[in-house]
Amino acid sequence: MQQPECASPFWAKVQRIVGRIGFGAKGVVYGLVGGMTVASGSKLNDKDYEESPKGAFVLIGDAPSGSGALFILLLALWCYSIWRFWECFTYRGRDATFSATKNFFRFRLSPFVSGCVYIAYSYYIITMLLNNYENKEPSCYPNCWRDSVLGRTMLVIMGIAFLIACITQLQNAFTGKWHSEIDWHRANKKWEKWLLLTLGHIGYLGRAGIFVFVATLEFKALKHPVQQSGDQFADGLSQLLGSTSGRIAMIFTGLCTLIFGVFCLLCVIYRQFPTPPPSGKPYVGKK
Known part of the structure; x- marks a missing residue:
């Protein structure tokens, strides 16, 4: 697969380093989220950690030398955001065979939103490092949003946004959309290719599951108050705990998410950066 041209070999190397560090952090976060989701669905989460990135940060912070580990993770998450913003503003990956709209959503809007999400994650780590997290009152979201027209409108928008995110992940799960991002020259052994393909497709199912359950929570909140902790990912998954079938779905989603974390860690080695x-045909023209 031909790499797109970069401004210089030096900056291409910097982008590869930053992207790989960021993907490593992403793998750690999703691996922990998946593991905690499986533990909650199996009723093994005796310390009641939330099944979300925030819960993963709390779990890391509670470990020995947790503050140091959180600080390292914070820097790594910043690397991920920097890489995503970098790709957004340079329009990296733009394809000559794609329409302008498809290029915009896939290579401009998507990396920008992703970068913003991981900046938000880093905010939780900073509050924990400053010992402000436990002193904060839990958010009243989403129930308090039901009390106004603007709030209900935002619930609809958030629900639709998570459904779109779910559909995007399902595309990754059932198509080869992401295959071009892998450096198959590195994965030159048959077992490496099958490992990446298997973990990738299963892993994206886990992300799709999380997003659809969060979207369901948003729409439920329009009709009646829902269980809330201020953490939409954890609340979206926790609504499954009320039945055996729900717990099975939660365990399945958690296992797939854990697999996605492993896949992200492998991407540190096998993914192409930029x-x-x-x-394989980069767009040539004005950015």
Whole structure:
């Protein structure tokens, strides 16, 4: 797969380093979220950690030398955001065979939103490092949003946004959309290719599951108050605990999410940085 041209070999190397560090952090976060989701669904989460990135940060912070580990994770998450913003503003990956709209959503909007999400994650780590997290009152979201027209409108928008995110992850799970991002020259052994393909497709199912359950929570909140902790990911998954079938779905989602974390860790080695155009034909023209 042909790599898109970069401004210089030096900055291409910097982007590869930053992207790989960021993907390592992403793998750790999703691996922990998946593990805690499985533990909650199996009723093994005796310390009641939330099944979300925030819960993962609390788990790390509670470990010996947790503050140091959180600080390292904070820097790594910043690397991920920097890489995503970098790709957004340079329009990295833009494909000559794609329409302008498809290029915009996939290679401009998507990395920008992703970068913002991981900046938000880093905010939780900073509050924990400053010992402000436990002193904060839990958010009244989403129930308090039901009390106004603007709030209910935002619940609808958030629900639709998470459904779109779910559909995007399902595309990754059932198509080869992400295959062009892997450096298959590195994965030159048959077992490496099958490992990446298997973990990737299963892993994206886990992300799709999380997003659809959060979307369901948003729409439920329009009709009646829902269980809330201020953490939409944890609340979206916790609504499954009321039945055996729900717990099975929760365990399945957690296992797939854990697998996605492992896949992200493998991407540190096997993914291409910067992101290449899927067809191998970079767009040439004004940015």
